[in-house]
Amino acid sequence: MPTYDLGFLGGGQLARMSIQAAQRMGLRCLSLDPGKGGPAAQVADAIVGRLDDPSAIARVFETSAFVTLENEFIPADAIRQALAASGREASCVVPSVDALAVVQDKLLQRQAFDRAGVASPRAVPAERAEEIGFPCVLKARFGGYDGKGTRYARTREEYEAHRPLWELGGWLAEEFVPFRRELAVMVCIYGEHRFAFPTVETVQTNHVCDLVFPADVDATEIALRAVESVGGTGLFGVELFELPDGSFSVNELAPRPHNTGHYTLDWGGPSQFEAHVRAVMGLPPVEPISEGFAVMANLLGQPGAGDYRKGLEVALSVQGGRFHWYGKAEAKPGRKMGHLNVVGKSGEEVADVVERAKLARERFYEAWIGE
Incomplete structure (x- = not known):
């Protein structure tokens, strides 16, 4: 055993x-x-x-x-x-090894979406970028995250300037998508179970997720179809664009718990992590519903940061504040060290809770770096 x-x-x-x-x-x-x-x-x-x-x-x-x-x-x-x-x-x-093999290659992801009729930016191997036209986005097919492995080619000249990166292979070129905002959905599929957590809006700063809060749209169905298109089982984070006309375009998948789902630790319902464990072990599913909500703010490493515990009191003094620290040894600038969730109540304006989350993080940073 x-x-x-x-x-x-x-x-x-x-x-x-x-x-x-x-x-x-x-x-x-x-x-x-x-x-x-x-x-x-x-x-x-x-x-x-x-x-x-x-x-x-x-x-x-x-x-x-x-x-x-x-x-x-x-x-x-x-x-x-x-x-x-x-x-x-x-x-x-x-997730299954076959699904992983598709997901870890961003070009294979795009091709799977295309075969399933799931809207996503058109992509080709980087050496065929002229088929996409300019501007376009160059991405490493393997391993990129938080903006790492991404370059922009606004013109043919910029594309050629990046030639040392892509000419040896392993890069894709995808069409540049002007979007209204970025969204995310946590999806879970296993056995006969097929469900999703609520759609959230994400704010990125320097390509790193900064804030996550409830969205006023529902991208559940396209997110589920995207995961199904790669043969996905288990918990997946699905990142999407909302386009100016209100339609959705899938950016990429992650076959695991995701930064955009950390709010579920405190939103009043089951967490993405419990959903993940149940899916892996084939246990009965969670019901991803709650009468409340939460806003998440990432806590990143800062130059000159000291003992994070100096910021605990001020961060938690904000109404509804919840603090999560990851226990990493070194607070390198920009490194994800923890996150704050600020809990909202039913009927409370999301924008008000977003402001409280920003305030809690600001207070934490000020105490952490000793200003």
């Missing part, structure tokens, strides 16, 4: 918060992390190993009844090799 109920490939904050949800159900968890003492290792057992090493991954399969992953950058082939080495069936890992 496996030692652990649930194993995580990755040991950052997403694994940490998923493990905490699992532990509330009495489940035993393990994480695999390249470093020691990461966020997940602070709350459950962990082993140290590279996330692209089949032998390290196999250790998780050998000791865990079910396995999931913290990010989509773990090579699908490494997971396949680990499954073979451990003698485990592919069904023990969620």
